[in-house]
Amino acid sequence: MISNPELELHPAKIIQLNKQREDKIKFFKAVLLDIFFVFYSILVLQRAIYYKFILQLKDIPFSWGEIGVIFIFSVMLGTIWAFTKTSLSCKLFGVAKENKTTKWTVEIFGWFLFNITFIAGWIITRLSIVDLFSSEGIRGAERIFGSLFRPEMGIFDDSLFAMIETIYIALLATLISIPPTLLLSFVTARNLMKDNKFTFAIYYVLRIILNFVRSIEPLIWAIIFSVWVGIGPFAGMTALLVHTIASNAKLYSEAIENIETGPVEAISATGANKIQIVWYAVVPQIVLPFLSFTIYRWDINVRMATIIGLVGGGGIGTMLMQYQGLARWHEVGLIVLMVAFVVWVMDYISAKIREAIY
Amino acid sequence: MMILKVKNLHKIYKNGTHALKGITFDVKEGEFLVIIGLSGSGKSTLLRCINRLIEPTAGSVYFLDKDITHVKGEELRKVKTQIGMVFQQFNLINRRSVLTNVISGKLGQLGTFSSVFEKFPQSLYDEAYKSLETVGIKEKVDERADSLSGGQQQRVAIARSLMQNPKLLLADEPVASLDPATSNSVMQYFEKINKDFGTTVICNLHFLSLVRKYATRVIALKAGEIIYQGLPSEINETWFKTIYGEEAEEVEIR
Ligand SMILES: Nc1ncnc2c1ncn2[C@@H]1O[C@H](COP(=O)(O)OP(=O)(O)O)[C@@H](O)[C@H]1O
Ligand SMILES: [Mg+2]
Numbered sequence: 001m002i003s004n005p006e007l008e009l010h011p012a013k014i015i016q017l018n019k020q021r022e023d024k025i026k027f028f029k030a031v032l033l034d035i036f037f038v039f040y041s042i043l044v045l046q047r048a049i050y051y052k053f054i055l056q057l058k059d060i061p062f063s064w065g066e067i068g069v070i071f072i073f074s075v076m077l078g079t080i081w082a083f084t085k086t087s088l089s090c091k092l093f094g095v096a097k098e099n100k101t102t103k104w105t106v107e108i109f110g111w112f113l114f115n116i117t118f119i120a121g122w123i124i125t126r127l128s129i130v131d132l133f134s135s136e137g138i139r140g141a142e143r144i145f146g147s148l149f150r151p152e153m154g155i156f157d158d159s160l161f162a163m164i165e166t167i168y169i170a171l172l173a174t175l176i177s178i179p180p181t182l183l184l185s186f187v188t189a190r191n192l193m194k195d196n197k198f199t200f201a202i203y204y205v206l207r208i209i210l211n212f213v214r215s216i217e218p219l220i221w222a223i224i225f226s227v228w229v230g231i232g233p234f235a236g237m238t239a240l241l242v243h244t245i246a247s248n249a250k251l252y253s254e255a256i257e258n259i260e261t262g263p264v265e266a267i268s269a270t271g272a273n274k275i276q277i278v279w280y281a282v283v284p285q286i287v288l289p290f291l292s293f294t295i296y297r298w299d300i301n302v303r304m305a306t307i308i309g310l311v312g313g314g315g316i317g318t319m320l321m322q323y324q325g326l327a328r329w330h331e332v333g334l335i336v337l338m339v340a341f342v343v344w345v346m347d348y349i350s351a352k353i354r355e356a357i358y
Numbered sequence: 359m360m361i362l363k364v365k366n367l368h369k370i371y372k373n374g375t376h377a378l379k380g381i382t383f384d385v386k387e388g389e390f391l392v393i394i395g396l397s398g399s400g401k402s403t404l405l406r407c408i409n410r411l412i413e414p415t416a417g418s419v420y421f422l423d424k425d426i427t428h429v430k431g432e433e434l435r436k437v438k439t440q441i442g443m444v445f446q447q448f449n450l451i452n453r454r455s456v457l458t459n460v461i462s463g464k465l466g467q468l469g470t471f472s473s474v475f476e477k478f479p480q481s482l483y484d485e486a487y488k489s490l491e492t493v494g495i496k497e498k499v500d501e502r503a504d505s506l507s508g509g510q511q512q513r514v515a516i517a518r519s520l521m522q523n524p525k526l527l528l529a530d531e532p533v534a535s536l537d538p539a540t541s542n543s544v545m546q547y548f549e550k551i552n553k554d555f556g557t558t559v560i561c562n563l564h565f566l567s568l569v570r571k572y573a574t575r576v577i578a579l580k581a582g583e584i585i586y587q588g589l590p591s592e593i594n595e596t597w598f599k600t601i602y603g604e605e606a607e608e609v610e611i612r
């Protein structure tokens with residue numbers, strides 16, 4: 001009746017095998033990271049610090065061949081380094097030998113990485129205190145700030161309409177985003193998808209796509225859509241919509257991942273199926289966070305819609321850009337004040353609504 | 359007849375914890391089996407392996423003479439509908455009404471469509487009221503679950519599991535977060551279900567006085583192994599110290 005041979009496992013053996021497999025994966029990651037560290041250090045040292053800072057070159061020589069050589073060298077050095085098990089990455093992934101060498105490597109190399117990154121950053125952004133306080137710069141700033149406080153009221157009606165357009169762009173993008181976001185958030189919640197190979201594959205692919213979409217700023221989406229559907233409010237709305245879906249799907253799915261597991265366990269113990277479990281044990285726990293995220297997103301979208309207008313997404317931003325191009329600072333002043341006021345009001349309203357529903 | 363047979367059950371968690379180390383025992387139909395042991399001895403793990411909320415690593419579980427250790431999908435859901443479970447933290451759906459919570463015990467036997475749109479036949483509501491009556495809180499039916507006291511919530515949870523008409527009822531420290539008086543009254547409902555409906559009960563408990571009062575048989579776990587099996591009356595001072603450690607002292611709860 002009993003004795004399925006597969007069940008006659010040695011528990012101690014299982015523990016040991018699990019640990020070995022995990023360590024192998026960790027070590028593999030450590031090798032990759034070490035290669036990256038070496039590659040990064042050489043590139044920064046060579047390009048930012050040597051070419052730019054020491055040789056003061058205007059045009060930095062570039063060739064794929066050179067990068068390739070550096071890369072191959074990094075692969076070798078990084079791999080050797082990781083195999084000594086005293087490297088920074090080995091320490092980070094917890095597979096390093098615990099000895100003095102490791103301790104020293106981690107400290108020295110950690111400091112080294114931090115410093116070259118900071119120096120490279122300084123060089124690349126050309127940090128210059130001088131520009132900030134040059135008399136010409138200060139005069140420019142005075143002109144703009146001065147105009148802000150003497151706004152041109154003649155364009156009040158026009159800019160009000162443009163502002164309303166912006167608010168509606170934001171509202172519509174937020175509303176339309178809700179159904180697709182809901183759908184996506186459930187299929188990108190790890191706890192709901194991980195049990196089955198097929199659903200896990202869906203989860204994985206969708207997560208990658210969403211991360212990609214989210215990592216592209218709404219401003220860039222607006223540029224893409226203004227080419228695709230033509231300049232105007234529709235391009236702006238679509239850009240916001242795409243970004244809203246990707247961002248909120250992540251927030252929603254995290255809310256799903258952080259629900260209390262007790263009710264889920266209880267409902268699944270009754271023999272309920274997946275959909276019933278989600279409907280009875282998951283949904284009631286996430287309705288409020290979802291509402292709150294969505295309202296907050298409307299608020300964010302109003303701000304973003306303003307910016308998006310700058311690249312032809314319609315609304316107040318487009319108007320702002322036109323006056324700025326003509327250097328009509330008093331008109332710009334009015335628009336900026338109006339934007340500031342509306343953003344402030346939206347911020348206040350959305351905070352109040354979110355407070356009320358909790 | 360044996361309702362449950364557990365044979366050489368092992369559970370090793372992903373992090374390497376060996377929580378069950380070869381557990382073997384049988385449960386007769388109609389028994390009130392109590393499992394005792396210190397925190398971390400593996401009581402919850404054992405119950406969860408029985409109704410497959412978690413997967414045992416090795417060994418087998420027979421429910422009504424059928425090997426359920428490896429059943430999957432629909433078949434597993436069928437098995438789960440016959441085994442009720444009550445938890446220490448009640449695990450009700452806080453924002454929903456008592457009625458909805460009770461009805462959710464029946465989900466395994468309801469269609470997906472009707473349960474999502476909450477289109478239930480009158481007979482189901484009648485059954486829910488009856489379950490609530492059994493645990494004596496029919497009057498709370500329309501209240502939100504999280505507005506009830508701990509003892510009331512646990513009774514709703516019992517009513518929920520009654521909706522399954524379970525052959526076997528698992529209870530994981532059902533009174534551990536309740537005060538002594540409430541604990542006793544909640545335990546009485548388990549006793550009632552066991553006596554009146556003939557439902558077999560397996561219950562994890564902490565207090566020996568409750569064990570003596572309700573159990574027909576006791577199993578003691580220590581570090582994932584069974585170290586005692588027998589009648590509650592046979593647990594003497596020596597056994598007590600073996601199970602709970604030299605330092606322990608018995609606390610009465612009535
Ligand atoms: N999900 C889990 N992952 C890893 N270890 C766990 C998990 N759940 C329980 N354990 C461990 O298994 C052992 C038994 O736990 P448990 O079954 O909860 O004991 P009890 O219910 O008797 O207090 C403990 O050492 C606990 O830390
Ligand atoms: Mg427990």
